[in-house]
Amino acid sequence: MNILEKNDKVKVRARSVKREFQIKNRQGKNQPLVVLEDFDLDIQEGEFLTLLGPSGCGKSTFLNILAGLDKADGGDILVDEKPLEERSYDRGIVFQSYALLPWRTIIKNLEVGLEIRGISKETRREVARKNLERVGLAAYENQYPHQLSGGMKQRVAIARVLAYDPAILLMDEPFAALDAQTREDMQIELLRIWEADKKTILFVTHSIDEAILLSDRVAFMSSQPGHIREIIEIDLPRPRTEEIRNSVEFSQIRKSLWALLQEEALLNQSYGAFI
Amino acid sequence: MKSKSFDYKKLLFRSIGLILFLVLWEIAPRLGWVKRLYLQPFSEDFMALVHLILNGKLFPHLFMSLERIALGLLLATIIGVGLGLLVGYFQRINQALDLLFQIFRQVSAFALFPVFILFFGFSEVSKFGIMLWASLWPVLLNTSSGVHDVDAVLIRSVKSMGGSKLYIFFRVILPATLPQIFTGIRLSGSYCVMAVVVAEMIGAKRGLGYLVFNSRESFLYPDMYAGIITLAIVGVTLNFILVAIEKRFTSWRVA
Ligand SMILES: Nc1ncnc2c1ncn2[C@@H]1O[C@H](COP(=O)(O)OP(=O)(O)OP(=O)(O)O)[C@@H](O)[C@H]1O
Ligand SMILES: [Mg+2]
Numbered sequence: 001m002n003i004l005e006k007n008d009k010v011k012v013r014a015r016s017v018k019r020e021f022q023i024k025n026r027q028g029k030n031q032p033l034v035v036l037e038d039f040d041l042d043i044q045e046g047e048f049l050t051l052l053g054p055s056g057c058g059k060s061t062f063l064n065i066l067a068g069l070d071k072a073d074g075g076d077i078l079v080d081e082k083p084l085e086e087r088s089y090d091r092g093i094v095f096q097s098y099a100l101l102p103w104r105t106i107i108k109n110l111e112v113g114l115e116i117r118g119i120s121k122e123t124r125r126e127v128a129r130k131n132l133e134r135v136g137l138a139a140y141e142n143q144y145p146h147q148l149s150g151g152m153k154q155r156v157a158i159a160r161v162l163a164y165d166p167a168i169l170l171m172d173e174p175f176a177a178l179d180a181q182t183r184e185d186m187q188i189e190l191l192r193i194w195e196a197d198k199k200t201i202l203f204v205t206h207s208i209d210e211a212i213l214l215s216d217r218v219a220f221m222s223s224q225p226g227h228i229r230e231i232i233e234i235d236l237p238r239p240r241t242e243e244i245r246n247s248v249e250f251s252q253i254r255k256s257l258w259a260l261l262q263e264e265a266l267l268n269q270s271y272g273a274f275i
Numbered sequence: 276m277k278s279k280s281f282d283y284k285k286l287l288f289r290s291i292g293l294i295l296f297l298v299l300w301e302i303a304p305r306l307g308w309v310k311r312l313y314l315q316p317f318s319e320d321f322m323a324l325v326h327l328i329l330n331g332k333l334f335p336h337l338f339m340s341l342e343r344i345a346l347g348l349l350l351a352t353i354i355g356v357g358l359g360l361l362v363g364y365f366q367r368i369n370q371a372l373d374l375l376f377q378i379f380r381q382v383s384a385f386a387l388f389p390v391f392i393l394f395f396g397f398s399e400v401s402k403f404g405i406m407l408w409a410s411l412w413p414v415l416l417n418t419s420s421g422v423h424d425v426d427a428v429l430i431r432s433v434k435s436m437g438g439s440k441l442y443i444f445f446r447v448i449l450p451a452t453l454p455q456i457f458t459g460i461r462l463s464g465s466y467c468v469m470a471v472v473v474a475e476m477i478g479a480k481r482g483l484g485y486l487v488f489n490s491r492e493s494f495l496y497p498d499m500y501a502g503i504i505t506l507a508i509v510g511v512t513l514n515f516i517l518v519a520i521e522k523r524f525t526s527w528r529v530a
Contacts, residue, residue: 067435089437099432103450103527112446113436144527164436 011080011168011200012043012066018074019061035061037225039075043168046198050205050215052257054264058226059204063170066202067093079168089117092161093170096177098153100145106156107132107141113164131163132156134193151182155189162193169201175210187213188242195239208257212250213240220260230260315497323497324504337505339481340471344513347406348467352460355411359418359459364448369419376416384409384466385473397478402471409470410463417459421452454528457521464517468510483509 017039025031035058043049051059064070066077068084068091077084079091092113100109110128119127132138135155145153154174161169175183187210194201205211211218215234222229234253236244244250300317303309315323327333362369362376384405391401425448433447475484483506490499 069431069435091435093432093435095428095432097428099426099428101429101433101447101450103453103525112433112438115446116433116437116439116442146527161436170435 008047009045010042011045011047012041012202013078013081014039014041014062014066014075015077016040016075017062017065017072017077019058019065019070019072034225036072037227039227041219041228043200043202045200047216048194048201048203048214050203050211050218051221052205052208052211052218052261053221053226054223055206057221057223059221060172061226063093063172063202063204066168067091067170069093090167091170092164092166092168093172094154094157094161094174096173098145098150098157100153100156100160102145105142105144106137106148109145109156110160110163112160113166117164128163131159134162134196135159135189149182150178151186154178154186158190158193162199167200169199171201171203173204173206176206183210184242190214191240208254208261209245212236212253212257213245218257220264222264229264232257232260313496315500320497320500320504324501327498327501333486333501333505335481336483336486336502337509340475340483340506340509343402343406343471343474343482344464344467344509347403347410347471348460348464350403350407351410351414351463351467354407355414355459355463356418356456359415359456360422360449360452362415363419363422363452364444366423369423376412380412380416382408384470388473388477392478402474402479405474406467406470410466413462413466414456414459417455417462418452421455421459422448424455425451454521454525457517457525461514461517461521464513465510468506468513472506 017036018034019036020032020034022030023033039058039062041062051062053059061070065072066084079085100106101112104112107125107128110132111124114124114127129138129141132141135158137152137155137159140148140152140156145156148156154177158174175186178186191214203211203214212234218232218234219228220230220232221227232253236247236249236253297317300314302316304311304314304316324333362372387408388401388405391404395401395404429447429451430443433443438446471482472484472487475482476488479485483502487499487502487506490496490502
């Protein structure tokens with residue numbers, strides 16, 4: 001199903017990506033662990049794509065490679081048809097653990113990316129303020145991260161990335177540490193933010209509902225070694241609201257995704273592996 | 276943790292131990308529990324201190340020691356923080372040097388004093404030698420372990436924003452390590468105050484250590500205690516100042 005519709009531009013093209021780690025086995029000897037192999041994925045410009053797959057299948061590994069935090073051992077990754085550069089000026093990553101600098105005020109945290117890009121002080125402050133407003137936390141600019149709740153911290157982390165306007169947003173289970181209610185609020189908030197400028201987003205989650213609600217497409221990964229097994233289009237209308245969770249279409253998609261996951265689990269079992 | 280308005284009750288309560296100690300010091304010689312020649316009531320020793328202040332005889336010693344402490348601590352901080360950052364940042368260097376440092380740390384500066392004297396005589400070099408040895412390790416080892424403990428996700432996150440190695444070092448690793456650096460400096464400060472006494476006991480002509488030792492040799496026991504009291508005050512004040520600086524730089528920390 002990896003067909004490009006319309007004349008959409010491919011933002012990220014990953015081909016036969018391979019990544020292996022050296023790990024110690026029980027005898028204490030080094031042994032290669034192939035985490036990604038034959039990993040193919042196209043991410044279209046402006047799309048919201050979610051990676052779904054069993055724990056340890058290599059989702060974070062791919063995200064890290066794309067973010068410039070790790071290197072592939074083989075294959076090609078093209079961004080705008082050009083090879084991936086090491087310093088990721090055009091990508092931004094949001095971690096599950098917020099990763100805010102605790103010694104900086106909220107507004108100063110938003111300025112980090114702009115500082116790195118050598119933007120002048122006044123412009124920095126102005127852009128940071130605008131983006132803090134976008135996530136509804138303008139009143140907190142002079143607070144420190146430890147004074148904010150988890151949901152607020154994650155909103156700051158998102159605003160911090162938006163502030164330097166990367167072309168691609170990478171989000172690695174950004175809402176996994178939040179309570180259920182906050183998580184649902186954050187999903188809607190993210191949709192609202194994304195609708196404004198439709199940045200390309202690669203999102204990782206374990207929640208099927210979250211994947212359906214947010215994504216244009218959901219890419220299923222298999223493990224050992226990790227690769228894309230199937231890509232499902234989510235044909236729900238946009239802009240999406242909370243109510244869409246209760247729609248018939250939503251539960252139909254959920255059912256089919258569950259079936260896919262089930263298959264993957266059985267597949268894994270037959271290999272004697274566990275999730 | 277602390278309320279803004281000054282809490283006299285709390286201060287009084289926290290001083291109970293000190294007050295009891297001073298009372299004991301006052302009455303023990305008076306009741307003949309200890310030889311009065313060797314230990315005078317606290318009030319007498321305190322008056323000796325007041326006297327030394329009024330006749331100006333304390334200040335050359337005090338200033339000399341303060342100068343040595345300040346210089347020794349500055350030296351230890353510069354070398355310790357510098358080396359600590361280096362060792363903490365480059366794990367290979369750390370692996371090569373850690374064992375050596377752990378052993379050096381256990382070697383008493385006082386045991387090395389004769390060695391310094393052997394090489395450098397009764398000079399300032401010997402004095403700074405043992406002060407540096409005594410105070411270097413806390414700040415060095417705290418700094419390097421601080422660098423080592425920096426939350427990796429902070430580094431990864433700034434790197435993902437395009438941060439250079441230099442930017443990450445100065446804007447992530449250094450500020451993240453500051454609290455531990457300050458803890459190290461504070462410890463080093465106490466060691467410096469201890470070491471200055473020893474450094475001044477042998478072959479010095481001025482300094483609080485000299486005052487204490489020389490007063491004993493001249494049978495001026497109250498002056499000896501006055502020197503000891505002054506050293507305690509110096510130590511506490513230094514710690515107080517270092518804590519204040521530390522607070523100023525690490526106010527972002529969770530209380
Ligand atoms: N630095 C590393 N050294 C050795 N093995 C690693 C390293 N990083 C990841 N791995 C291994 O690679 C595999 C994939 O890890 P990864 O973090 O990408 O999984 P994931 O799909 O994100 O899992 P989860 O859903 O639990 O976050 C795991 O088996 C993990 O142990
Ligand atoms: Mg992961």
